[in-house]
Amino acid sequence: MSITIGRRGLVAGAALAPLALPVAAQGRGEEISVTHWGVLMYGAPYAVSMEKGFFREAGVNITGILTSKGGGTTVRNVLAGGLPYGEVSLAAAVAAAREGLDIKIVNAGAATVADILWVTTPDSPIRTIKDLEGQRIAYTSPKSVTEMLVIMSLTASGVDLNKVERISTGGIGAGLTALRQGGVQAAPIMDPIWARDHARWRPLFFVKDVLPPMTQTVGITTTQFIREQPDKLRAIIAGRRKGVDFLYANPEEGGKLFAEAYELPRELGVRAVKNMVDVGYWSRGNIDTKALDNMVEGLRIIGEVDGPIDWTPLVDRSFLPPDLQATG
Template sequence: MTAQQSRFRSTRTFAALGLAALSLVASFARADEISVTQWGTSLYGLPYAVAMENGLFKKAGIDITGILGSGGGGTTVRNILASDTPYGEVAVAAALAAQRQGLDLVIVNIGTRSVAESSVVTVKGSPIKDITQLAGKKVAITSPKGVSEMLLLMSLKAKNVDAGSVTRVASGGYVNGLTLLDQKAVDAAVLIEPLSIIRKNQYDTLYKSSDLLPPMTTSVGITTREFAKAHPDKLKAIIEGRRMGVQAIYGNPQQAADILAKSFKLEPVIAKEAVDNMIAPHMWSEGDFNLTELERMADALRLNGELQGNVDWAAIMDKSYLPTDLQK
């Protein structure tokens, strides 16, 4: 090989490497990361896991490569605001709190619409067999004004139990609440799936929230108005990809359970039971707004003091980014 041929081959090699590098950079530039509350611990995020695993986001026109999780509330909202793709799924309470703080956020789709994940448990062999017997007792919640306290208060109200007669003990977390229960510092504890399934042989279920309460909106998709206006196609693709993820869950629960086990590092049998438990109450919404179910959540937030007055839903929602058939 002549020196000239060698230089020519080297030039071609560097050029090819340069093009490959540019392609890789472009790929990273196109990749997006969004935020989902309680990712990895709650079932809110399953549609996103299914959509990523099955390439449904790419089919919808966007490459979602990762999910940024958090403990919920304001942390998730802050993660969304700090992201290059400021979209995320948060609890309704967090969305309304952000709006009250003057943050320019808008609700663009509904996430979940059931409280089927929540339950209250007692120690094995407890004499407490009915929610009405919680009067005069102590119940572990995660935090004051949190979802766990809210659902407890709603359940007590549904069975005409005076909330003032039940002492709520803030434990700081669901596992912490079980520790208090084991130590007999409380008489019952609020729990959430899949933890309740993992520990089901250790405790008795006093009741499931969905046995006492009707469907209500529990999480919503939010973004900034600036992002929605500047990138409507990207936002629509996220919502459509998630919707296809929801459809895939209902269409093939076994595959969804397999993905849940892989993504959330659960035993397959536990993941399967968790998914099956959420199918009947139709936990995951395809995204369309239901004002009745939104108002039920608002009533719940008023009950625990997180919300006062009415919510002007029309002012903080925009359904124009939903698939056309869901905008009705």
């Protein structure tokens, strides 16, 4: 089975725009939701598991992905379309739960924000994050993950926030344009865009070198789906886990499958997957409560969360494979 996305996927990634997802169904194929599918790296395990038949082996025939540009839209996709399972940002999951929506977190997705870095121009005199005092730094949009990470990274590095002008540029591509034109001195980038454009920029700081592990995305479902189709839910989680394991064990082939799914040049897909393998980007599904708390601390900083989070009623580890169920 091949997955057709279109080369507009990488262009859309530069602006974090939504993408249409035609995938040929086989038999009684079903769809799940994945935030930024066709744009960012969250979707790689699903692409591999569909192509390699891992979902079918686990007991569910996933042949299509619903997507969105993220946030509450992806949560609504989970509740309204296809099977009621999806990988969404932790921020969206927490917001949905606080709104009283019927969801449970059942697995971790992207286990880290290590895919995100800030870059500058090759000839820039700015060499470290501390050199940003008195300068301008880009992030995508207010209350975004990139705004959160800018604030947390500067603070963790001992940089006075009042001495750095933080500028919302609207998207990854727009931030890089502002950097190229001198409007800012640093801008965020992530794979697969970084894999494509790495020769154009010089890394200024990687978030992974500044901040602790932070869970970016989680798998969610509804209590109704848990009650009515528990075996299918286990199969989805197990199938994704096989895709993750394949990517770590076979980054070359996994990168080619990812590239085919996103219709990227093969060498670009391989480079992007190898970048993610190097930083342990994809969780096999196990839920690290400390990494959840670290992300929520950032969400508090940008005003997306108010007060503590009690994970007990929101997290259900019982559908993970037994070796991944240990609490953390």
